[in-house]
Amino acid sequence: MGYYTDNICGIAVMKDGKTVYEDYHDGFGRNDTMHVASVTKSVMSLLTGIAIDKGLIRDTDVRVMDFFPEYVPKRGEKTIYEVRLYHLLTMTAPYKFRSEPWKKVCTSPDWTVAALDLLGGKKGLTGEFRYNTLGIQILGGIIENASGMKVLDFANEYLFKPLGIPEHRPYGIDTKEGQYEYLVSKSPRGDVWYDAPKGMVTSGWGLSLSPTDMMKIGQMCLDNGVYGDRIVSQDWIKTMTTPHVRDLGRSYGYMSFGYLWWIPDKDPDVFAAVGDGGNIIYVNRHKNIAAGITATFRPRVFDRIDFLENVILPQIP
Secondary structure, X not given: OOOOOOOEEEEEEEEOOEEEEEXXXXXXXXXXXXXXXXXXXXXXXXXXXXXXXXXXXXXXXXXXXXXXXOOOOOOOOOHHHHOEHHHHHOOOOOEOOOOOOHHXXXXXXXXXXXXXXXXXXXXXXXXXXXXXXXXXXXXXXXXXXXXXXXXXXXXXXXXXXXXXXXXXXXXXXOOHHHHHHHHXXXXXXXXXXXXXXXXXXXXXXXXXXXXXXXXXXXXXXXXXXXXXEEOOOHHHHHHHOOOOEOOOOHHHOOOEEOXXXXXXXXXXXXXXXXXXXXXXXXXXXXXXXXXXEEEOOOOOOOOHHHHHHHHHHHHOO
16 A cells, blocks of 8 residues: 655654654654644643642533633524533534635734634534634633643643653734645745734644644643653543544544543553654553654655555654
């Protein structure tokens, strides 16, 4: 079977807590970052777990609207009051759109408020899986309102610094052209996270990481929330990687979904954070392996897990 690998920038793999494989292409090195697209969502899940561990958020059953007391829903909207954090994390929250209104949200002065305007609808809580990116901006608002910290500061202090990942800074060019350039650039991005208005980073995309950064995140998850010191609770890692929405059908490779992490098979001991282009954090408990791959933007790269399991992992003793 052939795999699409032309856009890969770097691969880094740990086994038994030691780096055992690295491979870089097109002038990229081990510390060069790329925009990892929807891997950002999985990082947001870890930040949510940290906030819960710290008692800043009660649990995943808390209502979304509890964090936005000043927000006034549109007249007649009732469903939004029933949406809980769990629904955001499992992509089962209801929205009023058929396809994501990127222009409407990304040209608004407050992306969180714009995302809240889309939440709810007349159908109520159906439990339907609706993968989306814009709605995760609400999760960023929850973390900021619960912690009193900017998401980027929270991530630097409680996730990146303990993992030895370089401190990240905001990056943003507030134009359509600037956003597009950030998404498709084939040059290293630096230690940055795309900045939306109001000083909040984009929560569903926009984070740039290196393969070694992602490998460290994977290793921390493999070790049940510990990387030297405890970063997030074992309970959160277990719940985060438990299938909450199962067997999502052909469109999603028959995978299951945890809390913004994918479970490729029926076995929850293999799980992954997956972003456009084939950016990935991959964790395999059976083999005691954590891996990270960065890649330039290319739509519809769906074979990265198979590539790792069938090409890269057999090379590792």
